[in-house]
Amino acid sequence: xxxxxxxWDEPLLFEKRSNEVDPPKxxxxxxxxxxxxxxxxxxxxxxxxxHFTRLSEMTFGIDSGFYPLGSCTMKFxxxxxxxxxxxxxVARVHPEQDVSTVQGALQILYELQQTLAAIGGMDAVTLQxxxxxxxxxxxxxxxxxxxxxxxxxxxxxxLLPDTAHGTNFASAGMLGFRVVExxxxxxxxxxxxxxxAAGPHTLALMLxxxxxxxxxxxxxxxxxxxxxxxxxxxxxxGANFNAIxxxxxxxxxxxxxxxxxxxxxxxxxxxxxxxxxxxxGVTKALEPYLPVPQVAFDGARYSLDxxxxxxxxxxxxxxxxxxxxxxxxxxxxxxxxxxxxxxTERAVLNANYLKKRLESHMDVPFPGLRKHEFxxxxxxxxxxxxxxxxxxKRLMDHGFHPPTVYFPHLIDEAFMxxxxxxxxxxxxxxxxxxxxxxxxxxxxxxxxxxxxxxxSRVDEVLAAxxxxxxxxxxxxxxxx
Amino acid sequence: MSWEEDEMLRAxxxxxxxxLFADIPAAVRVDGLDLPRGLAEPDVVSRVTxxxxxxxxxxxxxxxxxxxxxxxxxxxxxxxxxxxxxxxSSYTPYQAELSQGILQALFEYQSIVCELTxxxxxxxxMYDGSTALGEAALMAARITGKxxxxxxxxxxxxxxxxxxxxxxxxxxxxxxxPFDxxxxxxxxxxxxxSVTEETAxxxxxxxxxxxxxxxxxxxxxxxxxxxxxVGANPLSLAVARPPGDYGADIVVxxxxxxxxxxxxxxxLLGVFACREEHIRKMPGRVIxxxxxADGRRxxxxxxxxxxxxxxxxxxxxxxxxxxxxxxxxxxxxGAILGGNGLRRLAERNVERARELAARIAGIAxxxxxxxxxxxxxxxxxxxxxxxxxxxxxxxxxxxxGGVSLEPHFPEVxxxxxxxTTEVHRLxxxxxxxxxxxxxA
Numbered sequence: 001x002x003x004x005x006x007x008w009d010e011p012l013l014f015e016k017r018s019n020e021v022d023p024p025k026x027x028x029x030x031x032x033x034x035x036x037x038x039x040x041x042x043x044x045x046x047x048x049x050x051h052f053t054r055l056s057e058m059t060f061g062i063d064s065g066f067y068p069l070g071s072c073t074m075k076f077x078x079x080x081x082x083x084x085x086x087x088x089x090v091a092r093v094h095p096e097q098d099v100s101t102v103q104g105a106l107q108i109l110y111e112l113q114q115t116l117a118a119i120g121g122m123d124a125v126t127l128q129x130x131x132x133x134x135x136x137x138x139x140x141x142x143x144x145x146x147x148x149x150x151x152x153x154x155x156x157x158x159l160l161p162d163t164a165h166g167t168n169f170a171s172a173g174m175l176g177f178r179v180v181e182x183x184x185x186x187x188x189x190x191x192x193x194x195x196x197a198a199g200p201h202t203l204a205l206m207l208x209x210x211x212x213x214x215x216x217x218x219x220x221x222x223x224x225x226x227x228x229x230x231x232x233x234x235x236x237x238g239a240n241f242n243a244i245x246x247x248x249x250x251x252x253x254x255x256x257x258x259x260x261x262x263x264x265x266x267x268x269x270x271x272x273x274x275x276x277x278x279x280x281g282v283t284k285a286l287e288p289y290l291p292v293p294q295v296a297f298d299g300a301r302y303s304l305d306x307x308x309x310x311x312x313x314x315x316x317x318x319x320x321x322x323x324x325x326x327x328x329x330x331x332x333x334x335x336x337x338x339x340x341x342x343x344t345e346r347a348v349l350n351a352n353y354l355k356k357r358l359e360s361h362m363d364v365p366f367p368g369l370r371k372h373e374f375x376x377x378x379x380x381x382x383x384x385x386x387x388x389x390x391x392x393k394r395l396m397d398h399g400f401h402p403p404t405v406y407f408p409h410l411i412d413e414a415f416m417x418x419x420x421x422x423x424x425x426x427x428x429x430x431x432x433x434x435x436x437x438x439x440x441x442x443x444x445x446x447x448x449x450x451x452x453x454x455x456s457r458v459d460e461v462l463a464a465x466x467x468x469x470x471x472x473x474x475x476x477x478x479x480x
Numbered sequence: 481m482s483w484e485e486d487e488m489l490r491a492x493x494x495x496x497x498x499x500l501f502a503d504i505p506a507a508v509r510v511d512g513l514d515l516p517r518g519l520a521e522p523d524v525v526s527r528v529t530x531x532x533x534x535x536x537x538x539x540x541x542x543x544x545x546x547x548x549x550x551x552x553x554x555x556x557x558x559x560x561x562x563x564x565x566x567x568x569s570s571y572t573p574y575q576a577e578l579s580q581g582i583l584q585a586l587f588e589y590q591s592i593v594c595e596l597t598x599x600x601x602x603x604x605x606m607y608d609g610s611t612a613l614g615e616a617a618l619m620a621a622r623i624t625g626k627x628x629x630x631x632x633x634x635x636x637x638x639x640x641x642x643x644x645x646x647x648x649x650x651x652x653x654x655x656x657x658p659f660d661x662x663x664x665x666x667x668x669x670x671x672x673x674s675v676t677e678e679t680a681x682x683x684x685x686x687x688x689x690x691x692x693x694x695x696x697x698x699x700x701x702x703x704x705x706x707x708x709x710v711g712a713n714p715l716s717l718a719v720a721r722p723p724g725d726y727g728a729d730i731v732v733x734x735x736x737x738x739x740x741x742x743x744x745x746x747x748l749l750g751v752f753a754c755r756e757e758h759i760r761k762m763p764g765r766v767i768x769x770x771x772x773a774d775g776r777r778x779x780x781x782x783x784x785x786x787x788x789x790x791x792x793x794x795x796x797x798x799x800x801x802x803x804x805x806x807x808x809x810x811x812x813x814g815a816i817l818g819g820n821g822l823r824r825l826a827e828r829n830v831e832r833a834r835e836l837a838a839r840i841a842g843i844a845x846x847x848x849x850x851x852x853x854x855x856x857x858x859x860x861x862x863x864x865x866x867x868x869x870x871x872x873x874x875x876x877x878x879x880x881g882g883v884s885l886e887p888h889f890p891e892v893x894x895x896x897x898x899x900t901t902e903v904h905r906l907x908x909x910x911x912x913x914x915x916x917x918x919x920a
Contacts, residue, residue: 005578013588013815022820028830029719030695030854033686038718039595040819045557048815052561052808058581061569072571080521082568086559089532094545095745096883098875101541104534105744118514130607130746131801133788141645166789167800173793174618176649216503246513247501253508263801269565271805272582273572273765274605275747278801315645317548317610317638317734318745330528336518345497346485352500353488369503396578401571407789425484448773450577455772458576463770463782467759469601471591474769 003065003399005453006057013051014471018042058454059272060401066427068354070373070404070416071165071212073242073264078334081267081327090326095318099303105322106302110295112279112329119340120238120258121251122281126290127320132239134315135259135278136171136206141312142257142282142289143204143233144175149289149310152231159197159205159227161189163212163408165237177203184410187215187366194226202232209236209253210243212408212416214351214370224254233257233286241265242420243348243371246341250281257282265343266328277321277328291315346421347372350428354419357432361439365411373418375411384443388413391438393457394449398434536880542908543880546691546858546899548609548636548734549742552715552825553903554813558739561812568805572765576780577772583779586767586804589811590753596717597731598724599753603764605803606750609734610639613683613711614646615752615763615797616730620681620707621650622761622796628652628678628706632666634659634689637888652680661891664690664851664860668699675705681730685711686720690851690897691833691858693720701727714738714751714810716856718822719830730754739813740806749806760786763797765804825902829857832900832909837861839913840898845920850895858899860885860892864920867896873919879912 019042024035043051060067067074084090093105113125129135140158147155158172161182172179180197183190188211198205205227210216217223227234236250236258242265250258262268263276270276282290292311293304304319335343348371355364355374362376378388392402392415404416419428438446450456468474485497494500519527537543538551545551562568566581573579573586586604593602606612617629629647631640633656644654655674658667666684675682682704686694693716694700701708709730710723715737717723723731735749736742754762760783768782788795817825837859840848849859863870867884874881882898889895900909 010584012584012591013811014591019818019820022823024719024823025827028827030693032695033693033697033721035717035719035721038819038823040592040814040822042818042820043815045555045816048812049557049560051815052585052812053564055581055585056561056564056566058579058584059564059566059570059573060578061566063565063569067571069571069574074571077565077569078521080524082563084525084528084532087529087532088537088539089529089535091741091743092537092539092551093535093744094538094543094549094551094742094880096545096547096549097536097543097880098871100875101536101880102744104532107531107534108528115515121510130611130803131799133798133800134607134611137798141648144648166787166792166795167798169792170788170795170798173795174649174798176651179793218503218505221505221507244504246510248504248508248510252510261801269568269805270571270801271568271803272570272579272586272808273804274802275805276801313645314610314638314641316607316642316746317636317748321746321748322744323741323747326528326532330524332515333519333527334521334524337513337515339518340513340515345500348500349485349488349492349497352492352494356492369500371503392575393577396575401578402575404574425488453577454580455577455774455776455778457773458778458780459770459772460576460780460782463768463780464785467601467766467782468769469590469759469766469782470587470594472594473600473756 003397003452007454008054008058010051010054012471013041016041016043016047065399065401066423066431067401068403068417068419070418071239073418073420075267075420076422077267077269078331081330084330085323085326090323103302106295108326108329109319110297110302112325113295115332116260116279117281120281121249122258123284124287124290125279125281127279127325128291128315129259129278129280130316130321131274131276132259132261132278133167133171135280136167137174138280138291138315139235139257139259140171140175140204142286145289145312146286147203155201155203157201158203161207162410164206165212165239168206168237187213188217189223191219191222194223198226198230198232200231202227202230204233204235206235206237208240210240210371213366213375214373215366216371220253239264240372243344245344247344256286262324262328267331268324268327275321275324277324343421350419350421350423354417354428354432357428358435361436373416375408376415377411378413378415386443386446388415390446390449394438394446395434396450397452400431400434538903541878541880542904542911544882544898544900544912545880547883547897550737550899550901551742551903552737552901554739555816557816558809558812562805562809567808573781576778580779583767585808585811587769587779589807590767592811592814593751593753596714596722597753598722599731600756601759602753603762603766605807606752606764606799607803608748608750609732610642612732612750612752613639614643616709616732617643617647617652617681619730619761619763620709621652623758624680624706626678626680626706628655628676628680630655630657630674630679630682632657632659632684632688636689663853664692665694665853668696668703672703675703679706681707681709683709683711687713687716687856690860691855692851692853693856697726713856715826718826729758735810738810740809747803747806749803749810761796764799765802828902832904833857833859836900836909839909840916843917843920846916857901858897860895861898863894865894867894870919874915877915877918879915
């Protein structure tokens with residue numbers, strides 16, 4: 001496929017010719033606190049709109065093309081959800097409003113709490129966490145509160161398989177817990193190693209299932225038993241929920257807690273890196289520790305329940321990313337049980353089909369079925385002096401966003417592909433063909449790729465060695 | 481089953497889709513989801529809008545709430561920019577070459593934040609103002625190796641609770657500094673007593689939770705030990721000295737007022753900026769300027785070795801997904817208003833608050849502003865009888881009053897925090913004043 005991204009030599013806002021600066025009005029701020037200068041550009045509105053339109057043309061979104069980032073679930077975001085979230089009844093409602101004036105908002109939150117609990121096989125859900133990683137943080141805080149409440153407060157170890165997401169490690173680290181890494185065997189958690197790792201210090205095991213190799217941990221009930229027998233809790237990282245809708249759920253698999261990534265499974269857009277939403281579901285035993293408030297319903301009125309003495313309190317201000325929760329609510333309404341079941345079936349079909357197609361070009365470690373994603377290895381590229389990163393960069397020239405690369409770490413030169421359900425066979429074939437074609441290309445062309453994007457290969461080493469993080473730092477640096 | 485699904489199954493040698501789930505053991509299987517069947521798009525729209533119609537909001541009910549989030553007018557151009565699906569439907573720009581546009585927009589956001597705050601570097605966002613504070617406390621502890629965070633008593637209760645939770649890992653201790661009962665500002669004598677050898681950071685807000693500008697900033701810097709962390713409404717910085725001017729090491733704040741909706745409290749925008757000497761200890765995603773292979777200017781995510789996907793449990797923070805699109809909105813908003821527009825807007829907010837306070841002060845039974853100080857766009861109103869009674873009367877009159885302070889700051893007496901912005905027309909102030917007069 002031929003592809004050329006727009007190229008604009010678009011200056012920084014600060015480099016555009018600015019109108020003159022108006023003088024400040026005196027007497028509005030205490031004299032000792034008055035601001036003398038405000039060095040921000042003053043531009044006509046049309047210039048600003050054109051500026052950002054050009055920048056958008058040098059950005060690749062899911063509407064631009066195939067975006068098979070592993071573990072990111074880049075699927076089509078229904079446009080109707082954007083319209084609903086932009087309504088003034090969403091945008092202009094203040095979170096400190098009297099509950100009598102926000103019954104609509106609370107109804108949506110309440111019903112979403114219930115729906116997500118049903119989808120997750122859990123008993124209760126908080127919608128507060130702002131993203132998956134904050135869901136993990138929330139879950140671990142609750143696990144700690146739960147153990148402390150039982151007089152078992154010495155538990156400080158979080159067990160993580162070697163395939164776990166980086167955020168799992170960081171969330172545990174942020175709370176001061178010790179991370180115990182559990183190796184995998186044949187692409188699944190090594191039960192013998194887990195038995196050794198689990199013990200009286202185990203706070204929780206965090207697991208995503210299917211794991212980041214796209215392999216379903218088929219002995220998940222044994223895993224649950226081992227951790228529970230040691231007195232620990234099981235936390236389900238919901239990043240890969242797109243693989244299991246209507247087929248299984250974390251409650252059924254023996255988990256005590258989970259987070260959803262509504263910006264993955266439930267299509268609230270990624271926004272170039274956020275906002276997300278990371279609701280957390282729990283079983284009865286953990287319900288008392290949920291953050292405050294929970295949205296409650298007495299059959300007539302919705303309310304905010306703060307009377308929860310064992311609650312961990314708050315992990316962010318107010319109730320959650322409401323405008324995104326509205327989108328997820330609308331998505332679930334539109335899909336329903338039939339649509340969501342199709343989502344998973346098609347996502348898994350697409351992943352297995354693309355895996356099969358790519359196997360003729362690349363090594364895919366571990367045989368057998370995958371769920372929503374798979375990880376190939378670019379190690380075979382080495383004999384041509386290339387690396388996975390080169391393949392990734394060259395894919396851009398074909399109009400594809402590259403997959404996730406160099407994760408998970410246990411696969412050499414990892415190339416992690418998640419096609420999602422909203423791709424046609426034609427696109428999957430074109431992607432596989434592009435990989436095949438690139439592997440036959442002149443290695444120099446691949447090594448110097450991309451060639452058709454707004455800029456050529458970006459020097460990330462220079463960026464890290466001599467950080468320029470703002471217009472001020474840049475001006476200082478060039479002595480301006 | 482569509483033809484393409486059929487073809488794919490055939491290529492896999494699978495008889496049906498069910499065969500692709502053979503690896504899920506029967507013991508954990510469920511038979512579908514216990515939800516209603518899906519609705520067509522028009523039905524989704526009518527269901528969701530009919531529920532949302534039960535919300536009342538600023539458009540028909542003048543609302544004087546602030547306490548960290550402010551309903552400002554957002555120019556249509558801002559939404560037009562963030563509605564570009566290249567921006568809203570892209571992922572984190574890990575692949576810089578394909579993402580130059582959003583990377584530049586985020587660099588510009590960082591630059592605008594730096595100009596407003598007087599800092600050298602900013603990240604592309606934390607979740608909200610409260611988690612930005614939590615992260616600042618953790619960063620101060622990392623830099624100083626100390627464990628005590630000194631915070632004002634005049635602090636939003638959510639922010640305080642979030643700070644406590646963020647501090648649980650390293651076991652941060654929080655010391656509270658009361659406010660002066662007359663001026664509502666930080667009690668500096670008490671601040672002096674609160675800082676110790678163990679102080680990792682002193683956190684102050686300016687304007688503070690009561691909307692008050694504190695001009696004793698140089699004195700505060702002198703008293704503070706450890707890092708000085710300043711929380712500010714970024715819009716107020718269009719008229720107030722940048723905290724970098726008075727020695728702040730880190731500036732945090734809620735960025736919602738810069739072009740984003742209040743949206744029932746989310747998504748929000750955690751502003752986070754710091755001095756250059758601290759950048760390697762900063763949490764979150766950062767965009768840097770660099771070159772491409774042909775020597776042209778380019779942008780990319782940088783210093784990623786601080787982040788969770790590289791540093792894992794030793795990362796500066798666990799944050800991955802953040803609030804990028806809101807940062808893009810703030811960059812667009814800052815650019816559309818420009819320095820002049822932001823300043824005029826901030827000035828108008830001060831003027832509106834003064835006008836409103838003076839009118840409320842003229843009603844028997846109300847004192848406004850309750851504290852003798854200069855304010856930005858909100859102020860405390862003290863009432864002769866319990867505020868909750870007045871609040872109910874206002875609601876019945878179709879006006880939403882301020883946030884009651886009684887549950888959180890009993891020492892202030894019967895009182896509420898009222899905010900006003902440029903979205904309020906003169907008639908809105910009239911309605912509030914009339915409703916207060918009737919309620920007095």
